[in-house]
Amino acid sequence: MVNTRSHGAGSIGESYSFQVDLRGIVDLLSHHLYSSPRVYVRELLQNAVDAVTARGQLDAQAPTAIRIDIDAGGLRIADPGIGLTEADVHRFLATIGRSSKRDDIEGARREFLGQFGIGLLACFTVAETIRVVTRSAIDPAAAPVEWLAAADGTYTLRVVDHETHPEPGTTVWLTPRIGAESWFAPERVRELVRDFGSLLPYEVTVRADGESYCATDGVPIWRRAYAAPVERRAALLAYGERVLGFAPLDVIELDAELAGVNGVAYVLSQPGNPAESSAHRVYLKGMLLGDAVRGLLPDWAFFVRCVIDTDTLRPTASREGLYEDERLAIVRDVLGERVRHWLTEIAAEQPDRLAAFLSVHSLGVKAMARHSLEMLRIMLPHLLFETTDGRVPLTEFARTHRTVRVTATVEEFRQVAATAAAQGIGVVNGGYTYDRELVGLLPQVLPGVVVQDMDADTIAAALDIVDPADELALAPVLAIARAALDPLACDVILRAFHPVSVPALYLDGRAARNERTRAETAAEADELWTEILGALAAVTPRAQLVLNYHSPVVRRLRAIDDPAFLKTAMESLYGQALLMTHRPLRPADTALLNRAFGEFLSWATQRAANDGEGAE
Numbered sequence: 001m002v003n004t005r006s007h008g009a010g011s012i013g014e015s016y017s018f019q020v021d022l023r024g025i026v027d028l029l030s031h032h033l034y035s036s037p038r039v040y041v042r043e044l045l046q047n048a049v050d051a052v053t054a055r056g057q058l059d060a061q062a063p064t065a066i067r068i069d070i071d072a073g074g075l076r077i078a079d080p081g082i083g084l085t086e087a088d089v090h091r092f093l094a095t096i097g098r099s100s101k102r103d104d105i106e107g108a109r110r111e112f113l114g115q116f117g118i119g120l121l122a123c124f125t126v127a128e129t130i131r132v133v134t135r136s137a138i139d140p141a142a143a144p145v146e147w148l149a150a151a152d153g154t155y156t157l158r159v160v161d162h163e164t165h166p167e168p169g170t171t172v173w174l175t176p177r178i179g180a181e182s183w184f185a186p187e188r189v190r191e192l193v194r195d196f197g198s199l200l201p202y203e204v205t206v207r208a209d210g211e212s213y214c215a216t217d218g219v220p221i222w223r224r225a226y227a228a229p230v231e232r233r234a235a236l237l238a239y240g241e242r243v244l245g246f247a248p249l250d251v252i253e254l255d256a257e258l259a260g261v262n263g264v265a266y267v268l269s270q271p272g273n274p275a276e277s278s279a280h281r282v283y284l285k286g287m288l289l290g291d292a293v294r295g296l297l298p299d300w301a302f303f304v305r306c307v308i309d310t311d312t313l314r315p316t317a318s319r320e321g322l323y324e325d326e327r328l329a330i331v332r333d334v335l336g337e338r339v340r341h342w343l344t345e346i347a348a349e350q351p352d353r354l355a356a357f358l359s360v361h362s363l364g365v366k367a368m369a370r371h372s373l374e375m376l377r378i379m380l381p382h383l384l385f386e387t388t389d390g391r392v393p394l395t396e397f398a399r400t401h402r403t404v405r406v407t408a409t410v411e412e413f414r415q416v417a418a419t420a421a422a423q424g425i426g427v428v429n430g431g432y433t434y435d436r437e438l439v440g441l442l443p444q445v446l447p448g449v450v451v452q453d454m455d456a457d458t459i460a461a462a463l464d465i466v467d468p469a470d471e472l473a474l475a476p477v478l479a480i481a482r483a484a485l486d487p488l489a490c491d492v493i494l495r496a497f498h499p500v501s502v503p504a505l506y507l508d509g510r511a512a513r514n515e516r517t518r519a520e521t522a523a524e525a526d527e528l529w530t531e532i533l534g535a536l537a538a539v540t541p542r543a544q545l546v547l548n549y550h551s552p553v554v555r556r557l558r559a560i561d562d563p564a565f566l567k568t569a570m571e572s573l574y575g576q577a578l579l580m581t582h583r584p585l586r587p588a589d590t591a592l593l594n595r596a597f598g599e600f601l602s603w604a605t606q607r608a609a610n611d612g613e614g615a616e
Contacts, residue, residue, distance in 0.1 A: 037183055041192040042319070043122040044068075044077050044172060045204065046287055051081020051170055052202055055137050058082070062137070064201075068193060070186045070208040074127070074176050080169040083136040086145045089157060120172070124151050126180040130172065133160065137168035151177065190215065199286040199309060220309060222253060222264050240266040243281060244305055249360060250353065252304065252342045259334045260312025265297075265304040271360055272302040274367055274433065280306040282322065284313070290320045295328065298336040300371065303364035306335070340368060344378055358382060366434040369441075376438065377445045385439075386413070386429040388421035394428070394442060398449045401426025405454035406439045415581040416459050419505055422498035423462045427454050456507035456544065463495035466549045474549075477557045481545070481570040488588060490574070491542050496549040503551040506577035508543035545574055565603065571596040 048066045055062045063080040070076075084092065123130055128151050135144040144165035149155035165171070176184050183189075186208035193215040197204050206213045221239045226232035233251060240248045248266035255262055263283075272278065277299055279292040286309060296306060313331060314323040322328055343365065346354045358365060362383055369376035369383075384391045389400065398404060403426065407413040410431030420427045430436030442449045452458075471478075471494050481492040490506075497505070547554050553573075560566045575593040578585060585593070 037125040037180065038192055039318075039320070040123045040126050040174075040183070041189065042196045042287065043120065044075075044174075045193065045197050045200070047120070047172075048077055048079035048081060048170070049200055049202060049287065051079050051083065054082040055080070055168065058137065064203065066202055066204045068189065068204065068206045070184060070189055070206070073173075075174045075184055075189065076171060078169065078171040080167065082138060083168045083170055084134045084145065085136040085139050085142045086157070086159065088136065089132075089134070089145050089147050120149075123172075123174055126177055126183045127151070127174040128177045129175040131175075132170060132172050133165050134170040135162075135165045135168050140168070195291075196288045197286075199283050199288075201286055220263070222262065236264055237266075240264065240307065243307060250357060252339060254306065254308060254335055254338050256331070256334045256338060259331050261308050261310045261331055261335065263306060263308030265301075265306045265335075265339060267357065267361065268303050268305065269360065272364065274300075274302050274363060276302065278302050278305055280308065282306075282313075283309040284315055284319075285309070285311050289315055289322070293321055295322055295324060296332060296335065297339070298332055298371075300364065300367035301336055301339050302367075303361040304339065340372065340375055343368070343375070347378055347382060354382060363433060366438060370434055370437050373441065373444055376441060380445065383438075385435055386432070388417050388425070388427045394439065395446070397426060397428070398442065398446050402448060403450045403452060404428060404439060404442060405452050405458065406430040406436055407454045408436065411581055411583040412454065415506065415508075415583075416454065416456075418499060418502060418580075419459060419497060420454075420462075423459075425458070425462055459505075459507060460493075460495070460544065460546065463497045463546065466494050466496050470549060474547075474554075474558055477566065477570075478547075480563055480566050481547070484567045484570050485545060485574055488574075488592070489542050490545055492545045492547065492570075494547050494549055497546075498550065500548065500550045500552070502580075503548055503553040504573040504577040505546040505548065506543065506574070506581055507546060545577060547573070565599075568596050568599045568603075572600065 045066070052062075052064050052066065056064065066077065066079045068075065068077045120130055120132075130149045132147040132149075133144060134147075136142045143159045144162060146158050146160050146164075147155060148157075174184075186206075189208070190206045190213050193204060193206050197215055198217050199220050200216050202216070204215045206215055221235060224235075226235060236251045236253075237248055240251060244266060247269055249269040250267040252265040252267065254265055277294050278297060278301065279294055280296045281291045282289045282293040282296065296308070297304065310331070313328055314325060315321070316323050343354075343357075346357070365375075365379050365383065369379055381393050381395045383393060385394055385397070387397050389397055394404075405420075405426060406428045407416070407430050410429060413427060413429035413431060416427060417429075428435070428439050430439055440451055442451055474494060478492055478494060485492060549555070557566065557569060560569060571592050575589070575596060578589055578593075
């Protein structure tokens, strides 16, 4: 496929041609451009389909069937396409980078699949020799031509008898390279032809071992007519399971002919990963481009996988992905709108279908709603959020709580949920993905609703002040508690609140947590960082242990006359309050809990021993 004429020494000013190492180019193709040698089948099919399409534009009655034969000698593919003359062979097969899909016949080949002049070069990734016998349909008087190329970059060209190739078209023979024989196994070739060409508009037959196999389906399944919608839906779901390898939860028809795209989107039966864009099966004019093509849908539509055919999108150089351009951006928006429209339809007309979808993909809907107030307005009555009233839709929650408070983390919500509910404060857990953002949008879709961040000060302000005389009676308890917890940067206060089953509540705002983290980091840092972090120290933000005066446990504390045992009791209440927040414990907190448990165990053991001695 290169001109092998050697160049002697020339004078300055002469023109020279580049010399090309074909083996180096094949290595580049197989290791850097194409993901696998399997694409040689696609290139053969593509050339054949291009040729048939071109001849069909000259003669609508021309044959179209493409035949592939496999035997011990290798593979042969024959098409009744437009063919090449001897001059065409020199121009298109012997020059790297030139394609018969360009130049003076480009206008007649706009329907072609091919975009690049790599063509038969891809076949050298698996073939030692390529033999082409072709006869032109444009010039019936032209004799058939045989072109024989080897992997070392040499080729021969000769004219053959008309009887050798009596009809217009092209036949290509591939002889396997040593080590690549597995790519010519009949079962593998059938699988590859089926994979790449099942949606091609022409019949493609593979013949091997005395058997003939038709690899094409004809009209894509989503373009076929069915007697009833139920039958159509069942056929589409069965097709999706066959080509994608999973049983879809639902199916969305993607009819976007104006954008040059048609096909179906299949809803995953398992939750998708919002951090990973979905991969789709994309055909270009019926030829498989790739089964893991990304960028076709908006990032929020990670819960669907598409099977589409397009005649407008531009492939990458490897023809295994889509080129990111304005046209792809338009298609992405159109298909994303189609997915949103489908959700709107089932929300209004098929609540059971919507419930099945949301049970798996509520996260995907929330992702969509972040970008569309209309979608949020439609889906809000159906999306469940964790709140102090239980898992309820925000529309229902906002009817009871016109001021909606939202936490920043799951830990903050667990810290205050029970107490806030008892005080009538409505709190939404904003710690889950997208929930905090959606709660923040509530005033735009529910007029009159106010959204505020939830913090420790809000809870503390809602708790009842204890009568001064009652607080004075517990002053010794509070003094010991404050002394015990001061090293842990925790203050102790007394309040009255519900539920009475909670003897102590641990409250720390974000400022307190930040200050605690700063102090812990400074304690482990070197001298320089300790000095820097020390300059950032804050005086006011400290956590609070709120003792519940309504709790019988707290009231009984004043009956303990042993200061050491009272300190242990306070440390236990602190540990219990910490555990109620469900947050990871610091080493100091773990040590405190272990110490308190050990001292309680020692006290119980000693008391049992004393009771035994008294009985004797």
